[in-house]
Amino acid sequence: MALIETPYLLFLGDAPDSLAAKVAQGIKDWRPEFAVGQFRMDGCKADMGLTDMTLDEAVAAGCKTLVIGVANRGGVISAAWKEVLIKALEAGMDLASGLHNLLREEADLVAAAEKHGRQLHDVRIPSVKYPIANGEKRRGKRMLAVGTDCSVGKMYTALCVEKEMRERGMKASFRATGQTGILITGDGVPLDAVIADFMAGSIEYLTPDNDDDHWDLIEGQGSLFHVSYSGVTMALIHGGQPDALVICHEPTRAHMRGLPGYQLPSIQAVADLALQLAQVANSDCKVVGVSVNTKDMPEAEAKAYLAKVEAEMGLPATDPFRFGAGPLVDALEALDAVAAE
């Protein structure tokens, strides 16, 4: 993935509501310094609370890239959008998108980008030729978010830990492995689109040698217990060589996402299995805590649930987005202290 130039103008298009603008919201929440302004078309119902800018105002304010911050139905680039996107290229911005409908598949966008010397970033597909994993030990520390299921908050967990670490003055880098994470940070590996043989190698590439006291906070994907995507999770565990695992869980699921016949595993079962697998690549790996997405629980219920998980697992448990990532970072710092002894 070629680095996407920052800062961004967030394109909200004709989003029917704020939920559709999940990518823009993520950028604003996690990289506010990248979110210089927003561009809304007629009828747009989403609002990030940023300054509305014309394309020329955005360029004058320093924006390097227009990011499509909205997922429309079907993932298609409409004619109405096209007009704005071409003008953005003319005005001097690159484009970045995670849509299924690739920018590079649109002849008029390709022509305009070429004419004006701009880049089209389709983060849905890899632009790097990744190596095959070599399994060699790398310097620096790595944490991997591992889920009981898909979409349980692995990206938010890694981002929350990064934020808390940076606030404590620690060296920390969120490492994106999905489209939204890549658009938020401007870099990463779109792992679900990588060729099978190169999956683990792409994660080695994403998390290279680093300072001994630097933490890579790797966004997880899928679940070891999700039969559609478990191979992707496995590649993260072996390619990432994590020193620490955080188990991520969403307690209100009736079954595995998209698989009505499959029950969710227990947090303990995921912790045991993930640790066993991780120790193939790094015998010192530890499970350090549990991250619970409690957004569908009232606060008292959420806190009671977290206390129960802490007692059962003997590990810190938090909803890092709601209550802060402090307990997880405490546990990661404690690992550092043990290793330094």
Add this chain to the structure above:
Amino acid sequence: MALIETPYLLFLGDAPDSLAAKVAQGIKDWRPEFAVGQFRMDGCKADMGLTDMTLDEAVAAGCKTLVIGVANRGGVISAAWKEVLIKALEAGMDLASGLHNLLREEADLVAAAEKHGRQLHDVRIPSVKYPIANGEKRRGKRMLAVGTDCSVGKMYTALCVEKEMRERGMKASFRATGQTGILITGDGVPLDAVIADFMAGSIEYLTPDNDDDHWDLIEGQGSLFHVSYSGVTMALIHGGQPDALVICHEPTRAHMRGLPGYQLPSIQAVADLALQLAQVANSDCKVVGVSVNTKDMPEAEAKAYLAKVEAEMGLPATDPFRFGAGPLVDALEALDAVAAE
């Protein structure tokens, strides 16, 4: 993968020795009915013991496809080969190849194929748009070969079991997941080249609903303990929904293939882990036996080793290529009998 039309003319090119003609050897060993003749160029040192044929003789003998049965250095299609390949298209045969240098990347081959209405089969890359796995239970029985390491005999194990089952009058289909297996049988999934999100789905596609007493014998790939490729193995376990696992081992390895820092796991460790993972998709899955590649052991040593494995594992152990797959098929038949009770 579009089905490759059989039977074949095996192209041995200018192979420096018989080892280079592994694909041709596999076809001759496992699908002798497909191996009508061989084509050798000047200086070819490989010989499958088949009738040497000109291209016209091969067509007259019924050959539908010229299969490149040899891996040359660098996987490149040389100018000397080209001449033969273009004449084969003119003579009315399709071409099939597992080389890295794709047939479809060669403009003159593409032009000749188009002119003569012939197909170019590059089995190294998928030609099917595979679905995302849905995890639904399928009818029929499936066995998966699971390895302690890469290249320990998983393909040969599945092929040996297929042969023994067919000799016993059982319904059985070898299911190829690698280039050599696809060229041998004319069909399959080149799993290492499938996009991450579709790996498990490609294996569901490869092993669809079937008769209740039909066995799919699925070629394994990689190893759960091989950090470069473990994600591919995982996708086979969850996409294949195996009823039975056969653990494959090669006892003379000093370390994992290509990973000097990684020791081989024990057969027991692989059996325990693979079974735990397989039971996510099929709670009735069993480990039924062990297949040992003893080619580097004298016969007495091999037999002693197999006896030791049987005693330690409490499971039948054989080298199916050397001593027959009988014990493995006995164990699979016993599974059928238990299921029918």
